[in-house]
Amino acid sequence: MIFHQTTLTDALLVEPEIRGDERGSFARTMCKSEFEQHGIRGEFVQQNTSVSAHKGTLRGLHFQLEPHTEGKFVRCIRGAILDVIVDIRQGSPTFMRHEGFELSAENHRMLWVPPGFAHSFQTLADDTEVTYLVTAAYAPDAERGLRYSDPLVGVEWPLPVTTISDKDANWPLLDGEPTFFRYAG
Ligand SMILES: Cc1cn([C@H]2C[C@H](O)[C@@H](COP(=O)(O)OP(=O)(O)O[C@H]3O[C@@H](C)C(=O)[C@@H](O)[C@H]3O)O2)c(=O)[nH]c1=O
Numbered sequence: 618m619i620f621h622q623t624t625l626t627d628a629l630l631v632e633p634e635i636r637g638d639e640r641g642s643f644a645r646t647m648c649k650s651e652f653e654q655h656g657i658r659g660e661f662v663q664q665n666t667s668v669s670a671h672k673g674t675l676r677g678l679h680f681q682l683e684p685h686t687e688g689k690f691v692r693c694i695r696g697a698i699l700d701v702i703v704d705i706r707q708g709s710p711t712f713m714r715h716e717g718f719e720l721s722a723e724n725h726r727m728l729w730v731p732p733g734f735a736h737s738f739q740t741l742a743d744d745t746e747v748t749y750l751v752t753a754a755y756a757p758d759a760e761r762g763l764r765y766s767d768p769l770v771g772v773e774w775p776l777p778v779t780t781i782s783d784k785d786a787n788w789p790l791l792d793g794e795p796t797f798f799r800y801a802g
Pocket residue numbers: 665667676677678679680689736737738754755782
C-alpha cells in the first residue's frame with residue numbers, strides 16, 4: 618500500500634498496490650503492520666457500508682465525542698464520492714482546515730480519517746457504495762455533527778445537494794471555535 622501525506626496533520630490518502638494476473642487482480646485494502654508503520658493506530662471494531670441512490674447525496678459532517686471518537690478508513694467500491702474531512706482538534710497545526718478527496722471504484726483510493734476529525738462525503742454518481750472500517754462502536758448519544766453549509770467550516774461542495782437526512786440538514790451552526798477535541802501531539 619502506498620501512503621500519501623495530505624494537507625491535514627495525521628490524515629493519509631492510501632493507494633492499494635494492485636497485482637494483476639490472468640484471473641483479475643489482488644490488493645490489500647487493510648494491513649495492520651503497514652498501518653502501524655504509518656502511524657495509523659487503533660483497533661477496527663466495525664465495518665459500515667452505505668449505498669446512496671442519487672448523485673449529489675450528502676452525508677455528514679459526523680464525529681462521535683470522547684470516549685467514542687472514531688478513526689475511519691474509507692473506500693468507495695461503486696461510483697464515486699468527494700470525501701471531505703475537517704480537523705477539529707484544538708491545538709492541531711491544521712485546526713479547522715478541511716480537504717476533499719475524490720475516492721472512486723475506478724481510482725481505488727482510500728482515506729484514513731484520524732480520530733478528532735469531522736467526516737462527510739458527497740456522491741458524484743448515482744448508486745454509489747462506500748465502505749469504511751471504524752475504531753469505535755456506534756454510540757448514538759455521542760454522535761455530533763457540523764452543518765455541511767456552515768460558513769465557519771467553508772466547504773465548497775462540487776454539486777448541489779440532492780438528498781440529505783433531516784439530521785444532517787439541521788446540525789447546529791458553530792458560534793465560534795469548536796471545542797470537542799484537543800490535539801494530543
Ligand atoms: C453510523 C451508524 C448508524 N446506524 C443506524 C442509525 C440509523 O438508523 C441508520 C443510518 O444512520 P445515519 O443516518 O447516521 O447514517 P450516515 O449518515 O450514513 O452516517 C455515517 O455518515 C458518514 C459520513 C460517517 O462518517 C459515518 O461514521 C456515519 O456517521 O443506521 C447504526 O445502526 N450503526 C451505525 O454505526
